[in-house]
Amino acid sequence: MTSERDHMKAGENPVVLSIDAMGGDQGPAAVVAGIALSAEKNPEIRFILHGPKDQLEPLVAKKSDLTGRCEIRDASGVVSMDDKPSQVMRSGKDTSMWSTLEAVRQGEATVAVSCGNTGALMALSMIRLRKLPGVNRPAIAILWPSRNPQGFNVMLDVGADIRADAEDLLQYALMGVSYARNGLNLKNPRVGLLNVGTEEHKGRAELKEAHELIGDIAEDGHFEFVGFVEGGDIPGNKCDVIVTDGFTGNIALKTGEGTASLISDFLKQAFAYSFLSRVASLLALTSLKRLKKRIDPRRVNGGVFLGLNGTVVKSHGAADATGVSAAVKLAFQLAQTGFTDRIAARVASAAERAQDVSENETNGPAI
Amino acid sequence: MTSERDHMKAGENPVVLSIDAMGGDQGPAAVVAGIALSAEKNPEIRFILHGPKDQLEPLVAKKSDLTGRCEIRDASGVVSMDDKPSQVMRSGKDTSMWSTLEAVRQGEATVAVSCGNTGALMALSMIRLRKLPGVNRPAIAILWPSRNPQGFNVMLDVGADIRADAEDLLQYALMGVSYARNGLNLKNPRVGLLNVGTEEHKGRAELKEAHELIGDIAEDGHFEFVGFVEGGDIPGNKCDVIVTDGFTGNIALKTGEGTASLISDFLKQAFAYSFLSRVASLLALTSLKRLKKRIDPRRVNGGVFLGLNGTVVKSHGAADATGVSAAVKLAFQLAQTGFTDRIAARVASAAERAQDVSENETNGPAI
Structure with missing residues (x-):
């Protein structure tokens, strides 16, 4: 087969x-x-x-x-x-x-x-x-517009399951690495574990345990583990793959989408404010379209079940x-x-x- | 005293x-x-x-x-x-x-x-x-730019504690209502409980329990409980107060900040792209300043310990x-x-x- x-x-x-x-x-x-x-x-x-x-x-x-x-x-x-x-x-x-x-x-x-x-x-x-x-638990991975050269980061799980123990988070890391390699053409993806601070003593017990498990396997798995990352690193350039449980990932995803949509509406309102700003918006149209192209969800379309x-x-x-x-x-x-076979092998x-x-x-x- | x-x-x-x-x-x-x-x-x-x-x-x-x-x-x-x-x-x-x-x-x-x-x-x-x-657990509350007439929503806890049980979430709701009333002049704040879906059966056990506790007290507490809300509602107009544990709240806060800062940088790059777009950006300056004023973190400055x-x-x-x-x-x-006394009384x-x-x-x- x-x-x-x-x-x-x-x-x-x-x-x-x-x-x-x-x-x-x-x-x-x-x-x-x-x-x-x-x-x-x-x-x-x-x-x-x-x-x-x-x-x-x-x-x-x-x-x-x-x-x-x-x-x-x-x-x-x-x-x-x-x-x-x-x-x-x-x-x-x-x-x-x-x-x-x-x-x-x-x-x-x-x-x-x-x-x-x-x-x-x-x-x-x-x-x-x-x-x-x-x-143990499949995950949903998404691509998030980021400051990295590839333009996107991978985040998982964003909602397949609301729970994840340390072993699950390790598997998410492995699957996320495969996805970054096959979906974003990254040879040695950098993995971060989402937490409320970057110090090693911070966060929930399962996160500390997962920190160890992922760190232990990084070299053999041909990826770099950057340790804990924070919410601000999801669109950042500190890592390429952000690992988290499906509850936190889903909230982060929807918060990011909601914030982007709020700013976009505020931007439209700012440009509709007066006659001069409407003229400005006509001139700015190309620039705004260039921005939209970079963060347009239609171009990053697709959560992937892993x-x-x-x-x-x-x-x-x-x-x-x-x-x-x-x-x-x-x-x-x-x-x-051959992503499906590769992830299975990994x-x-x-x-x-x-x-x-x-x-x-x-x-x-x-x- | x-x-x-x-x-x-x-x-x-x-x-x-x-x-x-x-x-x-x-x-x-x-x-x-x-x-x-x-x-x-x-x-x-x-x-x-x-x-x-x-x-x-x-x-x-x-x-x-x-x-x-x-x-x-x-x-x-x-x-x-x-x-x-x-x-x-x-x-x-x-x-x-x-x-x-x-x-x-x-x-x-x-x-x-x-x-x-x-x-x-x-x-x-x-x-x-x-x-x-x-x-039992104090909380940190912040103001988040939103679609509501008051321009901001209250979210708590954003990081005082990484844990919160149902009783804690109830207290966050009460404290958040006090804050919205005294800090945003809202008479009957609408409270939402952050979750991964709005159906009542969704989410972690402590959230279902908190849903009941908060719902039971809403009428006596002179606030409206809108039930579960999602990440996209944090900057939305479905409620004025978003209640969550400090782990989730901190990740959401930093994800929102990171996304806003990414878009702002992309916007600058889009306008710096060509001569014409730089001219456009000069004309658009007032509109962009108007936008910045609405989401400038310096104007929403201050997490409050409650x-x-x-x-x-x-x-x-x-x-x-x-x-x-x-x-x-x-x-x-x-x-x-007299906020401190009011919250104590509540x-x-x-x-x-x-x-x-x-x-x-x-x-x-x-x-």
Whole structure:
């Protein structure tokens, strides 16, 4: 199976992505327009598109870039934003979301993309794809605009689970490193552990323990551990990967988004204040667009579920064609680098190493 | 003692503030310039200024607004930003910070202001001023630029303690309501409890318990409880007071500050991009200044320590004269409204009510 996947990745062979056409706020037309944009840019991409065939066929037919590159898989049910995850797990077999994950489960694609209900997508991914061996809690990783040369930092977990013990935080660090390497092309990512201060004695007990675990494995794992970092370092240049529990990460993510949106509105109001400021805003338009491009969430679109047998890219619910295309681009890159297999190897080797250590401890030092 | 304080507050009687001149990054000159600015605006303010007399006297003498309104209290020691709180608690008796709190402890002033080391200031405040009866953990509250008509929201705790149980969160809610009422002039503040979702079943156990406790007391406490809120609501208009534990609050605060500073730098870069954009930025200057005024941290300067016998305003370490003056303005307002006594009364009456309930529960329903 792995060799088959490796073969699929190689040379001019196509990269197949499994796409949920339904469940986003903008409907299937935005999803089809988004994948057509990506298809135009990357001749290697192929799609399996899931949703009601009668709705999808005419949309796909209109896009010449998709001709012969997009298989439609009929699924009549749609998971709505209000559906409870438990409900979808019980009776969501006919939905496009279920079908999208099924194609990954069957090895037809290695990466899935959906704009749908996050809770339901995570719950379904957990039961259908199952956790990677050695992973206790999967995580959601996002890209955050930053001062680093690559333009973004990785932060995880931003909400897959509200709890994380020291072992979980170590796994998040390993998975985050893989993601930074494959998603941002960083050879030796720098990892920081989110805390309320940078001194080693600060913070909760599990953070001190995780500090040790991550530090111990950094050299073997080919990454740099910068120790504790603070909230201000999330968009900073002190590290590339920020590790935290899903409760804290979710609050930080939404606080950052809310602050950015507040400033953007204040900026608009400042420019709308008087006649002169409206003239100024016309002249400043290009500059403001340049700014927007750097922090536009549509261009950083896609939380990634890590720690499963398969990678799932969760696009923003409100994503338009540009947003969907950004999520597809990320999915394509991760599929192309064989990310799912790499992350599995990384977690497994860390687990083995930990086992070696504990066996050695039990049997006394190795000679 | 209370009647004496009430007398001090009334009419044209002066309001005395205790000011730490030392420990800020900009030195005592910035502090003296800041209090002089405030003295000019508010004829009722008087100061007790703490620090090395030989340094402070010439600085104060230069400011005519301070003539006859600023008593200098000699303290030769200075708490530096690197000093460990434990060290300051043991051997900091000669410092300006200690002396500043002592004036509040002795009832000479009701509110203290310091730009110094936060950890040391909190530790000293705890042992010298002591907690209010009924308060388990004091909290640090800050003002956050928001979409609300008052321009700011209150968030607490942002880092006094990394833990908080349901009872602590209830007390934060009560203290936050008092602060919003006295610091932001809101009659019926709306309180939100920070969580990763707004559904009642979401989040950690202590949050669900706190949700009940706060909801039960809202009507008697004359505030509105809006339930769970998310990170995006911190700068929003859904509530005026955001309640959270000090770990989460500190991360949120620093994430928000970091994001705002990133956007501000990106904005500068966007405007410096080309000749035309530099011309545009000249024209846009007034608009940008208008924006800066709304989110300038120097104008929202001052975390407030709540839950102690006396109120302590922690100004930003890097505060210049404008920043110090903003902190003094807040301290003045809180001193004038008798905030310390009010918050004590509020917490005490909530504790009594809770006791009534539990007595009734023990003895069966009252007839």
